[in-house]
Amino acid sequence: MPEIRIENLTHTFGKGQPNELTVLDNINLTFESGSFNAIVGTSGCGKSTLLKMMAGLFAPSDGSMKLDDQIIQGTDRRRGMVFQQDAVFPWMTVSKNISYGPRLRGASAAEQREIEAKWTQAVGLKGFENRWPRELSGGMRKRVDIGRVYANDPDVLLMDEPFGALDAQTKERMQSDLLETWGQSRKTVVFVTHDLEEAIFLADKIVVMSARPGRVHHIEEVSLPRPRTDAMRLTDEFIQIKRRLWEMLDH
Amino acid sequence: MNKNTAFNSKRVILGCLSVAAVIAIYALVTSRPDNNPALLPPITDIITSFWTNLTSGSLLTALGASLFRISAGFLIGTTLALVLGCLIGWYRNIEYLFDPLIEAVRPIPPLAYIPLIIIWFGIGEFSRVLIITIACFMVCVVNVIAGMKNVPAVYEDAASTMGATRFQVFRTVAVPAATPFIITGYRVALAAAWTTLVASELLAAQNGLGFLLQEGRRYFLTDQVMMIIMIIGACAFIMDRIFRKIQAHLMQWSETRE
Ligand SMILES: Nc1ncnc2c1ncn2[C@@H]1O[C@H](COP(=O)(O)OP(=O)(O)OP(=O)(O)O)[C@@H](O)[C@H]1O
Ligand SMILES: [Mg+2]
Numbered sequence: 001m002p003e004i005r006i007e008n009l010t011h012t013f014g015k016g017q018p019n020e021l022t023v024l025d026n027i028n029l030t031f032e033s034g035s036f037n038a039i040v041g042t043s044g045c046g047k048s049t050l051l052k053m054m055a056g057l058f059a060p061s062d063g064s065m066k067l068d069d070q071i072i073q074g075t076d077r078r079r080g081m082v083f084q085q086d087a088v089f090p091w092m093t094v095s096k097n098i099s100y101g102p103r104l105r106g107a108s109a110a111e112q113r114e115i116e117a118k119w120t121q122a123v124g125l126k127g128f129e130n131r132w133p134r135e136l137s138g139g140m141r142k143r144v145d146i147g148r149v150y151a152n153d154p155d156v157l158l159m160d161e162p163f164g165a166l167d168a169q170t171k172e173r174m175q176s177d178l179l180e181t182w183g184q185s186r187k188t189v190v191f192v193t194h195d196l197e198e199a200i201f202l203a204d205k206i207v208v209m210s211a212r213p214g215r216v217h218h219i220e221e222v223s224l225p226r227p228r229t230d231a232m233r234l235t236d237e238f239i240q241i242k243r244r245l246w247e248m249l250d251h
Numbered sequence: 252m253n254k255n256t257a258f259n260s261k262r263v264i265l266g267c268l269s270v271a272a273v274i275a276i277y278a279l280v281t282s283r284p285d286n287n288p289a290l291l292p293p294i295t296d297i298i299t300s301f302w303t304n305l306t307s308g309s310l311l312t313a314l315g316a317s318l319f320r321i322s323a324g325f326l327i328g329t330t331l332a333l334v335l336g337c338l339i340g341w342y343r344n345i346e347y348l349f350d351p352l353i354e355a356v357r358p359i360p361p362l363a364y365i366p367l368i369i370i371w372f373g374i375g376e377f378s379r380v381l382i383i384t385i386a387c388f389m390v391c392v393v394n395v396i397a398g399m400k401n402v403p404a405v406y407e408d409a410a411s412t413m414g415a416t417r418f419q420v421f422r423t424v425a426v427p428a429a430t431p432f433i434i435t436g437y438r439v440a441l442a443a444a445w446t447t448l449v450a451s452e453l454l455a456a457q458n459g460l461g462f463l464l465q466e467g468r469r470y471f472l473t474d475q476v477m478m479i480i481m482i483i484g485a486c487a488f489i490m491d492r493i494f495r496k497i498q499a500h501l502m503q504w505s506e507t508r509e
């Protein structure tokens with residue numbers, strides 16, 4: 001099963017140039033197989049950079065990153081990513097976006113239709129299958145993004161602030177939906193967010209990062225039982241964790 | 252749907268209005284007793300010229316010859332531009348290879364090649380099509396390259412994290428993402444094709460619309476000159492309309508479609 005191990009990872013943009021910038025400094029992390037992990041930290045501390053490296057979009061300047069003892073090199077469909085920006089292909093309808101991955105691998109028309117039906121339903125976009133992305137709201141486009149990655153069935157799911165731009169209610173609903181979907185397949189998830197409550201609600205483990213350069217400041221194990229319910233957001237344990245993390249980020 | 256049709260018919264009515272106004276003013280000016288018909292022939296003369304040339308067959312022959320040249324030059328030029336532009340825009344090494352060449356050649360107006368082409372290939376059909384091909388290629392390739400270079404990185408990243416190979420990213424992401432630029436390239440190529448067509452026919456042709464223009468000037472047939480100008484305008488207009496239809500169809504997904 002897919003376990004991610006990051007060892008002594010350091011990343012410097014523009015290494016050797018006058019404007020070089022060390023974004024991540026000596027990161028050591030393990031994301032266990034089938035666990036839900038969150039990364040929190042202030043803006044610019046290198047969360048997206050770390051996630052993109054896990055996706056294999058570029059290599060760290062120092063240290064290593066392994067998936068099941070294999071060094072991560074280049075992109076792979078086993079490591080799916082939901083980007084911070086909107087990445088829905090505007091030239092494809094909702095359902096064509098959803099079945100993009102399987103189509104790459106030559107899925108038959110019947111298989112594609114089955115996958116489209118399953119995942120448009122799962123992300124709550126039934127009835128919008130043939131719409132263009134421009135006809136959807138921001139939150140709906142994010143659902144397409146998520147459904148598309150899920151339909152591609154990766155082992156590891158990297159999510160970069162997927163709910164960052166949504167209103168509170170929509171956000172909470174999508175968090176619950178995400179947990180439900182995750183509960184069925186138990187992929188290894190690394191979920192980046194600004195939102196402490198979101199991190200606590202979703203994750204088994206929360207990595208708190210400090211900025212400039214990004215370092216691992218603290219690791220919080222969340223022992224709230226699963227399945228998580230919205231009522232847990234108001235429990236003492238939840239609020240205590242939130243206060244602890246909040247004070248940490250404040251410094 | 253209803254609102255759209257209403258909008259369109261309003262558009263057509265207003266568009267026709269401006270054309271009608273120009274014709275009315277022209278008719279008014281040419282009907283004055285002090286008008287010199289050799290410079291500004293009355294509308295009836297223009298229509299007569301049209302009719303004479305149509306029934307004698309000379310107009311259709313000329314139109315056929317010109318349309319053939321345009322189509323051949325346009326199709327060859329834009330196809331080459333599409334293929335080469337995609338390669339240059341997508342593969343770094345091919346870009347390094349061709350970019351200086353294209354940048355050096357780009358500012359040269361295609362008409363400047365006419366003397367050279369006549370020296371090399373004579374004044375035959377091949378030369379005329381070649382000039383139009385060059386003109387179409389040059390304006391189109393620049394747009395295709397720009398389109399390829401403007402593909403948002405996040406789309407490429409999304410595709411490759413889903414397992415797309417480099418070529419699959421090219422085919423399923425870069426080309427569709429570049430279509431707005433590519434279509435613009437085709438449209439400016441069409442305009443360039445008309446410009447160079449007439450120029451090359453004015454200089455060296457025994458037939459075609461440009462030849463009829465030249466003939467009109469030589470024998471002082473101002474009505475014929477006016478008539479041909481209008482024919483060219485009408486043809487270019489119709490082609491552009493057809494193009495917009497194709498564009499609207501291909502760009503259904505785009506937010507900025509008309
Ligand atoms: N391609 C790049 N080249 C140079 N510097 C970069 C590049 N990408 C990111 N950076 C820099 O690295 C730092 C971390 O960026 P990153 O996007 O990883 O932050 P983040 O933690 O995701 O922030 P946010 O929460 O705002 O999304 C920033 O200071 C940014 O300017
Ligand atoms: Mg980020």
